[in-house]
Amino acid sequence: MSGNKLRLAIIGSGNWGSAIARIAGRNMIRHSDTFHPEVRMYVHEESINGQKLTEIINAKHENVKYLPGIPIPENVVAVPSATAAAQDADLLIFVTPHQFIASICSELKGKIKPSTQALSMIKGVEVKDGNINIFADVIEKLLGCKCSALSGANIANEVAQDKFSETTIGYRPGEHEKAELWFKVFDTPFFRVGLVEDVAGVSLCGALKNVVAIAAGFTDGLGWGDNAKAAVMRIGLMEMKSFCEEFFEGVKAETFTETSAGIADLITTCFGGRNRKCAEAFVKTGKSFPVLEKELLNGQRLQGVETAREVYTFLEARGRQQGYPLFTAVHQISSGDYKPSEMTSHL
Ligand SMILES: NC(=O)c1ccc[n+]([C@@H]2O[C@H](COP(=O)([O-])OP(=O)(O)OC[C@H]3O[C@@H](n4cnc5c(N)ncnc54)[C@H](O)[C@@H]3O)[C@@H](O)[C@H]2O)c1
Numbered sequence: 001m002s003g004n005k006l007r008l009a010i011i012g013s014g015n016w017g018s019a020i021a022r023i024a025g026r027n028m029i030r031h032s033d034t035f036h037p038e039v040r041m042y043v044h045e046e047s048i049n050g051q052k053l054t055e056i057i058n059a060k061h062e063n064v065k066y067l068p069g070i071p072i073p074e075n076v077v078a079v080p081s082a083t084a085a086a087q088d089a090d091l092l093i094f095v096t097p098h099q100f101i102a103s104i105c106s107e108l109k110g111k112i113k114p115s116t117q118a119l120s121m122i123k124g125v126e127v128k129d130g131n132i133n134i135f136a137d138v139i140e141k142l143l144g145c146k147c148s149a150l151s152g153a154n155i156a157n158e159v160a161q162d163k164f165s166e167t168t169i170g171y172r173p174g175e176h177e178k179a180e181l182w183f184k185v186f187d188t189p190f191f192r193v194g195l196v197e198d199v200a201g202v203s204l205c206g207a208l209k210n211v212v213a214i215a216a217g218f219t220d221g222l223g224w225g226d227n228a229k230a231a232v233m234r235i236g237l238m239e240m241k242s243f244c245e246e247f248f249e250g251v252k253a254e255t256f257t258e259t260s261a262g263i264a265d266l267i268t269t270c271f272g273g274r275n276r277k278c279a280e281a282f283v284k285t286g287k288s289f290p291v292l293e294k295e296l297l298n299g300q301r302l303q304g305v306e307t308a309r310e311v312y313t314f315l316e317a318r319g320r321q322q323g324y325p326l327f328t329a330v331h332q333i334s335s336g337d338y339k340p341s342e343m344t345s346h347l
């Protein structure tokens with residue numbers, strides 16, 4: 001009997017979405033007292049050698065494009081419609097590149113259960129009409145459901161191979177019980193979940209570290225060495241913290257220093273992430289980021305360049321660029337206004 005058990009759905013099936021489907025799918029079986037075994041996963045349909053990606057995933061139990069070589073549990077079912085995935089869900093994970101969230105939420109509006117609880121794993125921000133929002137807030141506003149956030153030092157390919165890592169769930173004040181439910185969805189002996197009452201801090205660390213990772217990639221491309229990279233990371237962490245303190249209320253200092261979402265994610269992204277890799281190639285090849293994204297990422301999406309542009313737009317609207325010289329330089333270099341070698345002269 002699985003009549004009153006909680007149903008989980010996943011909106012997104014890229015590199016991280018597929019890795020998290022593996023973890024959550026297995027935990028649905030492990031905690032079968034609480035959860036319905038079937039997990040529906042929304043897949044943005046595409047054709048691979050003439051066959052639909054959803055059909056391949058459901059037949060082979062592998063996302064051959066975005067997470068090749070890693071088995072996805074058989075209780076995870078790929079569906080090509082976000083609405084079909086989400087409509088019966090009690091728990092709804094959002095894990096797509098941030099540029100697609102607005103259109104997905106407008107499709108889902110009014111079609112999910114009023115009691116659904118959401119969780120955002122998106123590393124990005126929305127800048128609109130001179131305001132900045134984290135995606136947990138965007139989702140809450142667009143869908144009218146409560147939304148927590150998960151972020152951490154989580155390179156998807158490593159997590160998918162069950163290599164040890166930690167992550168952080170940020171929850172709203174008074175919602176510790178909800179966070180404990182999400183803990184049960186994700187925690188495994190190899191993927192250890194910490195909880196912190198700080199949705200904004202967790203979300204912003206995840207978004208802003210991608211901008212710092214671009215700067216770290218520039219230093220790698222320039223061959224400036226480890227000291228320069230450490231300096232850029234330190235300055236980046238200070239700008240992340242200042243930005244949160246200046247523009248958001250209630251972000252906790254310990255989120256930066258004591259959680260996986262903070263310093264640990266900054267370190268892993270600046271050494272092993274896609275943003276770093278593409279930024280190094282940007283310096284070495286002179287190719288643009290859109291070209292490098294296509295050539296190097298096989299359909300996966302860069303978040304840092306777009307986030308740098310959005311953060312710059314927001315700071316410019318407030319005349320505050322000079323308070324954030326590293327964030328500003330990353331945008332100016334990515335958009336071709338500065339040379340990469342000029343990065344530190346503006347700090
Ligand atoms: N990959 C990682 O290591 C990792 C780790 C932690 C967090 N994240 C974050 O998780 C989020 C999702 O990242 P990811 O790695 O799963 O994605 P990804 O970079 O693999 O992006 C590709 C996904 O985008 C989908 N897509 C393309 N066009 C679309 C459209 N028009 N509408 C909807 N979907 C479309 C593709 O089908 C595919 O599922 C991002 O915010 C990312 O920063 C990624």
Ligand SMILES: O=P(O)(O)OC[C@H](O)CO
Pocket residue numbers: 123152153154155156210213265268269272273274275276303
């Ligand atoms: O590959 P990146 O640069 O998008 O970073 C991936 C994750 O966010 C690391 O935690």
